[in-house]
Amino acid sequence: xxxxxxxxxxxxxxxxxxxxxxxxxxxxxxxxxxxxxxxxxxxxxxxxxxxxxxxxxxxxxxxxxxxxxxxxxxxxxxxxxxxxxxxxxxxxxxxxxxxxxxxxxxxxxxxxxxxxxxxxxxxxxxxxxxxxxxxxxxxxxxxxxxxxxxxxxxxxxxxxxxxxxxxxxxxxxxxxxxxxxxxxxxxxxxxxxxxxxxxxxxxxxxxxxxxxxxxxxxxxxxxxxxxxxxxxxxxxxxxxxxxxxxxxxxxxxxxxxxxxxxxxxxxxxxxxxxxxxxxxxxxxxxxxxxxxxxxxxxxxxxxxxxxxxxxxxxxxxxxxxxxxxxxxxxxxxxxxxxxxxxxx
Numbered sequence: 001x002x003x004x005x006x007x008x009x010x011x012x013x014x015x016x017x018x019x020x021x022x023x024x025x026x027x028x029x030x031x032x033x034x035x036x037x038x039x040x041x042x043x044x045x046x047x048x049x050x051x052x053x054x055x056x057x058x059x060x061x062x063x064x065x066x067x068x069x070x071x072x073x074x075x076x077x078x079x080x081x082x083x084x085x086x087x088x089x090x091x092x093x094x095x096x097x098x099x100x101x102x103x104x105x106x107x108x109x110x111x112x113x114x115x116x117x118x119x120x121x122x123x124x125x126x127x128x129x130x131x132x133x134x135x136x137x138x139x140x141x142x143x144x145x146x147x148x149x150x151x152x153x154x155x156x157x158x159x160x161x162x163x164x165x166x167x168x169x170x171x172x173x174x175x176x177x178x179x180x181x182x183x184x185x186x187x188x189x190x191x192x193x194x195x196x197x198x199x200x201x202x203x204x205x206x207x208x209x210x211x212x213x214x215x216x217x218x219x220x221x222x223x224x225x226x227x228x229x230x231x232x233x234x235x236x237x238x239x240x241x242x243x244x245x246x247x248x249x250x251x252x253x254x255x256x257x258x259x260x261x262x263x264x265x266x267x268x269x270x271x272x273x274x275x276x277x278x279x280x281x282x283x284x285x286x287x288x289x290x291x292x293x294x295x296x297x298x299x300x301x302x303x304x305x306x307x308x309x310x311x312x313x314x315x316x317x318x319x320x321x322x323x324x325x326x327x328x329x330x331x332x333x334x335x336x337x338x339x340x341x342x343x344x
Contacts, residue, residue: 008192016200017242024201024277030284031326032276034072034316035335036261036309037186037240038294039111039152040082042093053092055295060096062304067105070313073326077104078313081332082294083111083152083186086129091136098137107331108139109186113154116169119176126180141333148181150332152291156190159206160213163194174208174215174235184336185216186289188239189258200242203280203287203339205233222343224283238335240289241278245270261292262299267308272319285342286325287335288316 042052059082067078082097100106110129114122133139134147141148155167159174170176177185190196197217198206206216220232240259247270249255257274261267279286290312294300302308313329320327330338 009194009196010192012194012196013189013191013200013242016198017244020200020202025281028276028323028325029279029281029286031328031338032279032286032288032316032320033328033330033335033338034288034313035290035330035332036080036312037109037150037152037289037291037332038080038082039154039291040084040097040295041088041111041293042295043085043088043090044293044296049090052090055297055300056093056096058300058304059294060100063100063309064103064105066304066309066313070310070317070329072317072329073320074328076329078309078329079105079107079331079334081107081109081150083109083150083332084133085111085113085154086125087113089129089132094133094137094139098139101139107333108133108137109150109152109332111152111154113167114169115167116165119170119172122170122173123176123180126176130180143183146181148183150336151177151182151185151187153185153187156187156193156195158185158187158195159208159215161190161195161197161216165213167195168213171213171215172208172210174206175210178208178234182235184236184238184332184339186238186240186291186332188216188237189242191242191256191258198237198239201239201278201280203236203238203282206235206237207233208235222282222339224342225344236336236339238287238289238332238339239280240291241275243274243278245274259288259290261290261294261303261308261312263302266302267312267315269315272315275316276319276323276325282339282342285338287339289332289335 157167160168204219206219244254
């Protein structure tokens with residue numbers, strides 16, 4: 001992101017960023033958990049069915065080999081999480097992703113775009129999608145007999161956080177997601193979008209106030225030994241890194257890094273240290289959640305055939321080994337589990 005992005009809506013994130021900088025832990029973590037959360041939209045720009053299926057097939061055909069040749073400190077292959085949008089559901093587009101999940105190199109969670117359709121419609125859409133993912137495709141998982149899921153909000157507008165009231169409409173969305181079975185939200189950061197809010201580089205519990213939007217503006221940080229895996233809010237927020245990168249740039253013109261993997265923000269060596277140093281910490285564990293829109297050809301070409309995912313996993317492993325850090329390649333679900341274990 002350029003200088004214009006740095007100044008646009010800076011009041012929404014810069015104070016939190018500066019506060020985090022003052023309080024950030026020193027030294028290296030013992031363990032680092034790395035996940036890629038893909039806002040996976042095969043029907044981007046409303047293509048033909050053949051184009052949409054081709055986008056999915058590209059991942060089905062190319063990703064397993066990349067995952068297999070990139071193994072973490074425990075010898076496990078790389079994981080990749082497809083947050084699939086409810087409004088783009090088609091069985092033939094989910095089945096290949098379910099195959100990757102069965103192979104142990106993929107996983108599927110829930111993404112949704114909605115705009116002021118009302119609470120009942122939102123619940124109907126979500127419940128129907130949860131059911132079809134679970135019963136038709138064998139996806140998601142259960143805790144105590146209840147189906148649970150990870151979540152990303154389309155257009156960043158979690159809990160009606162866009163200032164114009166668009167792309168959501170539900171001031172009680174955190175409570176609704178909790179009651180639907182959401183184990184964690186992976187939307188943030190949304191910088192420089194005006195829907196951004198929340199704590200920077202911190203895993204935290206947000207408590208909903210149904211009388212107002214943006215209830216995840218603040219919350220209770222998850223700390224080792226303090227609150228364990230006991231919920232101290234309505235929804236667990238697991239954000240990606242937010243950092244300023246001055247590499248090869250003047251001091252007054254840094255690049256904002258939000259952990260995006262894209263054609264216009266390629267995987268580069270200098271980003272590895274930045275992500276590690278900006279990762280949310282819980283005790284001796286650090287959590288790096290990166291994101292992309294991997295169904296778009298301009299991004300998938302870089303990530304797959306272009307070598308960006310190979311460089312990501314191999315480069316992050318080398319940087320962690322140099323620092324004496326164990327690295328674990330995780331799905332979103334596994335990252336959630338790791339946060340709970342670290343908190344205990």
